[in-house]
Amino acid sequence: MVVGNNVLSGGSHIVRAALLVALAALLETTLSPLLTFGWVGPRILVIGVVAAVMGLRDLQALLLGFFGGVLTDTLGGGQFGIAALGGVLAAAISIRIGTTRRKGETGVFLARAVAVAIVAYDLLSLIAPVLAGQEGPPVVNYLLSGVVPDVLLNAVLAYFVGGRLLRLIATKEERWI
Amino acid sequence: MGSKKPSAVSGLAALIILCVASLALFTIYVREGDSGPLHTIQLGASEVLRPVRGLLNLATWPFSAASERIEGVVDTSEKKKELEEKALEYEEGAAEAARLRQENERLRSLLQGEQPSFEYGPLARVIQPVGGQLTDRVVINVGTNDGVGPEQPVVVGNNALVGRTTSRVTPNTAEVLLITDQSFAAGVRIVPPEGSEDESGETTSAGGGPSEEESHGEGLLRTSWEGYLGVDYVDLDAGAVQGDFVVTSGRAGNRELIFPPGLLVGTVESAISQDIEQYMKIVVAPTVQADDLQEVRVIVGW
Numbered sequence: 145m146v147v148g149n150n151v152l153s154g155g156s157h158i159v160r161a162a163l164l165v166a167l168a169a170l171l172e173t174t175l176s177p178l179l180t181f182g183w184v185g186p187r188i189l190v191i192g193v194v195a196a197v198m199g200l201r202d203l204q205a206l207l208l209g210f211f212g213g214v215l216t217d218t219l220g221g222g223q224f225g226i227a228a229l230g231g232v233l234a235a236a237i238s239i240r241i242g243t244t245r246r247k248g249e250t251g252v253f254l255a256r257a258v259a260v261a262i263v264a265y266d267l268l269s270l271i272a273p274v275l276a277g278q279e280g281p282p283v284v285n286y287l288l289s290g291v292v293p294d295v296l297l298n299a300v301l302a303y304f305v306g307g308r309l310l311r312l313i314a315t316k317e318e319r320w321i
Numbered sequence: 322m323g324s325k326k327p328s329a330v331s332g333l334a335a336l337i338i339l340c341v342a343s344l345a346l347f348t349i350y351v352r353e354g355d356s357g358p359l360h361t362i363q364l365g366a367s368e369v370l371r372p373v374r375g376l377l378n379l380a381t382w383p384f385s386a387a388s389e390r391i392e393g394v395v396d397t398s399e400k401k402k403e404l405e406e407k408a409l410e411y412e413e414g415a416a417e418a419a420r421l422r423q424e425n426e427r428l429r430s431l432l433q434g435e436q437p438s439f440e441y442g443p444l445a446r447v448i449q450p451v452g453g454q455l456t457d458r459v460v461i462n463v464g465t466n467d468g469v470g471p472e473q474p475v476v477v478g479n480n481a482l483v484g485r486t487t488s489r490v491t492p493n494t495a496e497v498l499l500i501t502d503q504s505f506a507a508g509v510r511i512v513p514p515e516g517s518e519d520e521s522g523e524t525t526s527a528g529g530g531p532s533e534e535e536s537h538g539e540g541l542l543r544t545s546w547e548g549y550l551g552v553d554y555v556d557l558d559a560g561a562v563q564g565d566f567v568v569t570s571g572r573a574g575n576r577e578l579i580f581p582p583g584l585l586v587g588t589v590e591s592a593i594s595q596d597i598e599q600y601m602k603i604v605v606a607p608t609v610q611a612d613d614l615q616e617v618r619v620i621v622g623w
Binding site for chain 2 (some may be wrong): 146170173174179180194197202203204206207209210213214217218219220221222223225226228229232233236239272275278279281282285302
């Protein structure tokens with residue numbers, strides 16, 4: 145696991161992170177639809193992946209993001225592959241932004257990473273129907289009334305909830321570092 | 322430093338491979354048919370998740386009920402009154418259209434010697450909405466065990482259309498594509514209310530259902546990305562006016578009889594003809610608000 149710039153390895157941590165991602169995928173497909181209004185709603189998978197992969201090695205993090213995405217694709221009714229790609233990108237963004245993180249800035253880091261990941265996820269959702277040969281929403285309209293409030297909502301959620309998620313997956317030894 | 326470089330390279334390679342794998346899954350999903358492996362996996366998972374979805378829906382019910390009550394309290398009395406009046410208008414419109422349809426069916430049966438009727442599945446409860454930002458679908462608690470199949474009309478009451486089932490029908494659940502989803506389309510006919518005058522000044526016969534000649538045009542029902550329900554491709558000289566009923570015509574482009582004719586969709590809220598446009602711009606007020614769905618029925622035969 146990485147705390148600051150230190151890489152730690154722990155089987156227990158990876159298992160907990162995988163469980164968190166699986167739970168996030170389950171909630172994404174069952175709870176999120178009930179809380180979504182128009183184009184805006186909590187992206188539990190993205191928040192879960194960004195928080196869970198924090199501190200993992202690159203390959204572990206990317207595989208975990210992919211796993212979460214595929215699980216969401218399987219359990220949900222959306223176009224298969226989109227959540228998988230979104231999960232991988234969320235993990236990659238978490239890794240990239242994690243390298244610039246300073247100690248004690250967990251909330252801010254999570255909010256930043258989730259905000260960027262949500263932009264990527266929403267843009268994927270915008271492009272997917274077009275790639276599938278369907279009509280997509282008007283781009284400017286979607287960006288203004290979909291992506292922007294979505295980013296704000298999820299960044300705030302990540303800021304307040306992300307820290308608790310991290311405490312869930314961190315082992316006792318890791319919390320002392 | 323030296324050990325970090327190979328890690329970064331392997332990370333980048335993994336990122337590329339996983340992105341390609343995701344896109345490959347997407348391509349397979351789009352290209353495979355409804356009975357393809359990925360679709361089948363989703364169907365199985367949907368069946369497995371049914372109890373979880375039911376429980377969550379039950380758990381969130383008090384919140385949705387409370388939010389409705391709060392909305393009712395904070396709502397201004399004027400707006401509430403306006404909404405109540407609108408609801409009454411819709412109900413009256415639906416009742417009128419239902420009567421017209423029944424009369425129409427009776428006349429048709431006299432002409433053709435057969436009585437068209439709908440065969441309904443059991444009353445179904447809406448379990449929960451389906452995820453996805455750009456879709457408007459719900460899952461209902463009836464499936465193939467109840468005689469429900471793919472691409473069947475879903476109604477409230479006897480004939481108020483709210484959507485159709487998709488290909489995702491399991492033994493105990495069915496996914497419903499609502500009329501407010503942007504990918505929903507249905508062939509519709511615009512018919513004048515009973516007793517109204519058409520453009521030629523003739524009054525439609527009392528008690529007689531709207532015939533082809535009395536129709537105020539046909540078109541394709543769709544929901545725009547701006548969020549309003551409209552009828553596309555209605556000729557400028559069709560004569561549709563505010564208050565006309567919108568009912569299914571039994572056709573959707575080249576696909577015939579996805580919906581039986583005569584299902585009520587709503588009333589024309591506004592109809593604008595501009596010479597500069599090729600078609601009329603028609604906005605429809607739906608009979609049933611898709612957000613308020615509780616119980617629906619699937620028409621399994623007609």
